Amino acid sequence: EAAKPTIKFADQQFESQWINNAIAKFVIENGYGNPVETIETTTPIMQASLTKGDMHVNMEMWEQNIIEWHDESIAAGTLENLGATYEGGPQFFMVPQAFADEHGIKTIDDMKKPAVKKALADPEDKAKGLFMNCVIGWQCAEINRAKLVTYGLVPDHYNIISPGSSGAMEAALAGPQKKGQGVFGYYWAPTAIMGMYDWYVIEEPAYNKPCWDEVGKSRDDKTYIAKEACAYETLPINKGVWSGLKDLDSDIYTLLSKMNVGLQPINKTAAWAVDNEIAGEWEKAAVYYLKNNENIWTTWMPDANAKKVKDALAAK
């Protein structure tokens, strides 16, 4: 059955996507017989490729961060959103757990305490603390800024620093944890960094739509200060596929549109991967997931395909 087309997955170099790609790869290769290729890339490259069909599937689009492109591409008919891969990746502000304990940090207002600020001092401007923002050019970077301004942390108490890649962001968060020092930043789950270290998620006002609209206004217009701010909405993490995928292989298209791995199972799998030091062999994580969550993944496909997957699993 060499004639079946290769399905190409984007690999943006973060853990949950690696696990999801591995699961999809295992299922497709064993259940459907299509070869699967994962393409290591960065977000902008993924954007440029997915709409051209150089890549077919992105298991985690995080489209809020690239919302303009997402909406334009959907409108132009080059991209399809196939719905959630899992229910929602939470996004939040956080500090190391030990740091929170030491300084009694609970809410976002606690971050204004002079002792906290001092511990997080910006080496370039010792009078203020430093906030680790998300990647330059992502929407979250502007949202975070808008929120911090409204909370009164910026510009009076904190400076913002933005990394240029998720790798840099992780390194900036992991360094202080290794040293047992404080760091204040934005992140999301499920991620390796959340699994590796203990973090305290800072309390913010709960998400609500009017508040978020305010934040959105400030996001788009730097000069506008939102009247209120609140925590991120927990949005589902969606699959984006090239609009030509349906024609390329409708079975795979159908499979992907049904595929929802579930937040809890994925978190568990990620934790297992960390504990077992799988050293980049993500297939092991996929096998772990598939063995433990048969009830979930069998719903994605017809029985005949599921049988093949089970056979393959049994061989592992």
Add this chain to the structure above:
Amino acid sequence: MAVESAPDIRISVRNLWKLFGNNDKALLQEDWVKTASKAEIQEKTGHVIAMREVSFEVAVGKVFVVMGLSGSGKSTLVRALNRLVEPSDGIIEIDGEDILQYDNEQIIAFRRKKIGMVFQHYGLLPHKNVIDNVAYGLEVQGMEQLERHKIASEILDKVGLSSWEYSYPYQLSGGMQQRVGIARALALDPEIMLMDEPFSGLDPLIRREMQDELITLQAQVQKTIVFITHDLDEALKLGDHIAIMRDGAIIQQGTAEEIVTKPADGYVKEFVRDISKTKVLKVGSIMKKPKATIQESQSPAEALQIMKSEGLDYTFVVAETGELLGALNLAQVESAVEKGFETSNRAINKSCPRVLKYTLIDDVIPLVAKQNTPVAVVNDHGILLGEIEQSSVLSSIASS
């Protein structure tokens, strides 16, 4: 002052100018440039004058030597002759054709057939072996490898490098490299050879050897050679004609003798100061008329009387035509008178030494040194022209 080329003139250069710079031809239209000094032109226009109204002729088979200090324009001149340098103005006629009118194809053909060049730093192709270097001029003409190697091989034989054919230039000493350079020029069998300080980089021993070889070679091949040097001895040794340049102009040209005896100015005089005159001057220039000569028809008694009255104890006997027949000394005349010979003729020493007028003084010194009597100077037909003595030779040496 265009000179009609005589048939045996190979190179004729007339009023050649060269200004280095972008605007040379236009500048030469301006009158002040023609007379301005080199420094002045450079300051005002940024152009460097390298040749100024250069005119000369070289006859077939002759060696024309150009001398002058560094920067005087020697290289520019010689490079103009095969248009490696494009003159700003003037005429260069080679065998009667104005090569400055040649188009690109003609000039390439001209370079391939008529004119060879030898460079101071040899200018060999470092990536080709000796035989391919020598054959280079043939190669660019499109000659087959077999054929051109055959020719190159013969030439290398001639310059004594037959066992080095497959060596690379860097494996050869300077003298050997320059031999390759000469062989390369000879391989084209050109009528003209341009040699720009070919021996300047060599050790003195090797240099002398190369000069001697060039002389031997030239005797065989009879090329017309333009040779640059700033070594005076080299110029004297090799050159038929010598030109001396300063600041782009030829300030004097002529034979070595002319230049040494009549330097045009103080600069030339200084230039030739160290020269040993005996290597330049001919016997003719220091001979004196004999006080008296004896006609072959005069009797010994008459001869004796003439000699006594002039205070001579040695004199020459000539025929009516003026031809030198021999010499007589006082003792011989006296014995002839005693013996009663009718003519002096019978008493003379016919094998008395004689030298040609055109001999270099240097070459007659051994003869004169041995001879206590004056030596006769004759022309090609044996006509007695004068005599030289030890003292006159010594004076000529002393005056250098």
Add this chain to the structure above:
Amino acid sequence: MAVESAPDIRISVRNLWKLFGNNDKALLQEDWVKTASKAEIQEKTGHVIAMREVSFEVAVGKVFVVMGLSGSGKSTLVRALNRLVEPSDGIIEIDGEDILQYDNEQIIAFRRKKIGMVFQHYGLLPHKNVIDNVAYGLEVQGMEQLERHKIASEILDKVGLSSWEYSYPYQLSGGMQQRVGIARALALDPEIMLMDEPFSGLDPLIRREMQDELITLQAQVQKTIVFITHDLDEALKLGDHIAIMRDGAIIQQGTAEEIVTKPADGYVKEFVRDISKTKVLKVGSIMKKPKATIQESQSPAEALQIMKSEGLDYTFVVAETGELLGALNLAQVESAVEKGFETSNRAINKSCPRVLKYTLIDDVIPLVAKQNTPVAVVNDHGILLGEIEQSSVLSSIASS
């Protein structure tokens, strides 16, 4: 064969060896190396032999010239004298001290005080102006700028560059740059000057000028000079002693005269072939004993008899001590006899020309050329040693 340095010997070099390579000292312990050829050593060990058993001495105030073809080890030798090159074996004594035993500080002090050096390519500091170049040796000694500029200024005056103090080397011609090089060496007022082909890069006119200047300067400053050249004329002009090197060894050393008249081998002979002997040989070497001389006490009649019997028409009159008193010719003697003088003494021409035995032949040529009679050769005390004639001078010229 250690030679005890006489008090007036400034440089004494004994059995100096140099092998370029990492293992030179050890290699020199091996016997075969001492006799092996340069090529053999290089092939077997990769070491290049640059000095082989070099020994010589230079007296205070003398100019010692080293000659030889390229690669013969001249530069290595001269560089060893201030330890720019570290000899592999041997002894160098300067004023009786073995400088090879000096430690780093001593050698720096030695270089600062005792020994100056002039380089072929001038070796000027391109980023310093002329006066700072000249003052460099003083600067590194820590002398104040004002003081060292004063000294440098004086020296620059001496070499005729006083108006160029603030120019940079690139603005000077080659000859001027070399003058700066010489001034730099003189500024330290060292006892010894090392000069490694200082004039080789210069145009011939300028070169001669520089040689003349060096001679003038040396007459004033009286340094002990080791001078390298491969130009024979330069060597003759400047050198008191000459050494000729080949493949690292000195194959002959001595005065110019010794080398020219008794070349040690064919190589040296070839080397000196072109030399004009009259510039090397002294009058003493070509003088002959007069056939007869007249004692001042002898009577004119006796003198006449001696002259007749020897066939002389010109002879010298000497005192009992052998001192030359004057000359007599036949006519003078005859008239003295007529006049009845008692001693020949009264008749003599006291101002007859005489030359010293140590005069170069070249220098007496004008005199001899004018003189039809033999010229007397005397020593410093006026004692008659012999006579020279035109023919003997000419023979000496002819034999070169």
Add this chain to the structure above:
Amino acid sequence: MFDFPKNLEIGYQLSRLMDGWVDWVVINFDPLFRAINAGVLALLVPLEKFLMGEPLSYGWPQWLSMPWWLVIGVTVYIAWRTAGRNIAILTTVLFLLLAILGLFDFAMQTLAITFTATLIAIAIGLPIGIFGAKSDKMDAISRPILDAMQTMPSFVYLVPAIMLFGLGKTPAVMATVIYAIPPLIRLTNLGIRQVDKEVVEAAIAFGSTSRQLLTKVQLPMAKPTIMAGINQCIMMALAMVVICSMIGAKGLGIEVMNGIARLEVGRGFLGGLGIVMMAIMIDRITQSVGKSRESKVT
């Protein structure tokens, strides 16, 4: 005091304009870029398969491919012939290290791309360099362009390149060529200009046409410098390995990216070490190709 003459509108309009151009090119020249893409891949894919010991085409017998030990053997032989024993030993050691660390296949992918990019760079850069040596005007024009090619961050042209060529090896090769070609052009230019003037004069004096001058004299004599340019070109190409991996070209860069993304410094470092080893290997070999001639000549 004075106000800043900043005019953001201009910048904005300018950038929109450029966006428009890129779109226009992407849309209108698609066939051209498809053809280029096909050409590059036709060269690159078989080379990569060959180096990785895969059959060049489906259905070909396995023995028509090159097993890993043969790749090593041939490379070491080349190193030995051109660069001598020491470099050959170095090459062997580095290759075995790559193999033991499991980086061999990645290294071959990287090698294939580097090699292809270098070939293309030579094909383009050599003529440009030659032309620049002959024409001062051309030289003056090309200089700032080359400056720009070297300092313009490659990220900037990656996105248009992907739009033009799609994801994969071709934009990687193109980006590499852009980044790596300037030293080749510069050194070719320099090398030809530096050829001993007297030798050039000699060649002209013996009747060379300008074509003969170029092929028989200038290029052979400039070879050491041109080789240095090629060497530099390869080195710069290797500096693009990680970026190439970002746009789907695989190779050693993947290891680096993966290592970094997971904060496994060691893994990234090993990947980086793989690149360094390749670089040292290729550098030493190509450098000695240039030098061996040079040291002979001078």
Add this chain to the structure above:
Amino acid sequence: MFDFPKNLEIGYQLSRLMDGWVDWVVINFDPLFRAINAGVLALLVPLEKFLMGEPLSYGWPQWLSMPWWLVIGVTVYIAWRTAGRNIAILTTVLFLLLAILGLFDFAMQTLAITFTATLIAIAIGLPIGIFGAKSDKMDAISRPILDAMQTMPSFVYLVPAIMLFGLGKTPAVMATVIYAIPPLIRLTNLGIRQVDKEVVEAAIAFGSTSRQLLTKVQLPMAKPTIMAGINQCIMMALAMVVICSMIGAKGLGIEVMNGIARLEVGRGFLGGLGIVMMAIMIDRITQSVGKSRESKVT
């Protein structure tokens, strides 16, 4: 035929080991790196503020800062004195372009980092280069290390650098120094080795100590080559601008990152153009500092 001698275990253990080292350094040397960080920032932050026309410290009067037109004026003056009229005009035009495109502040941030990195590179690289010129052994040892510094992808050492210093300017400066220092070291070494042997001999012959030889002869004469090394160093530093921005150093790279992240090719291109303009400007000025001497000397 033969099996691949791949041993992934070794690679894995090796990378774990390195991870361990990095952790160990990060945890144990924190005070040291804090001190370095403080040192670098003490140099860099005032410089940046100065160039951007901000008061150096809170409470300082505004006039103690440098307005944008003065920055331009001074730079143009320097360009004019060192490089002549043409380069001065070029500098003016490029500066005004930067200002009009709204890139001036970014450019000044970039300039500050580049300048600081270059200063540090000179402080470290010059002595190493000098030492390398004196000792063949040192030279042989440093050569592969320099190769590695240049070809090791900067991503690899960025992660540890960020862990050590946190996001910000210091790791950016450090990464820039690592990447940009090799040509400076190499050219310093080369420059000193190339000094005319006869001039060195002359200096020794006149009794220079080795220190005097270095300061009075070798360094002044090697200056053109060393300046070329500094020039190269700056150019390489500018090639790191985008990467610097990725780790929080602000500057022109931000524009590039923003443009790319939003697929606004034009915006990224303008940012890139800003870098190119800075590069051309600095290149022309520093190059002529080196050349003016050289052309005088030879």
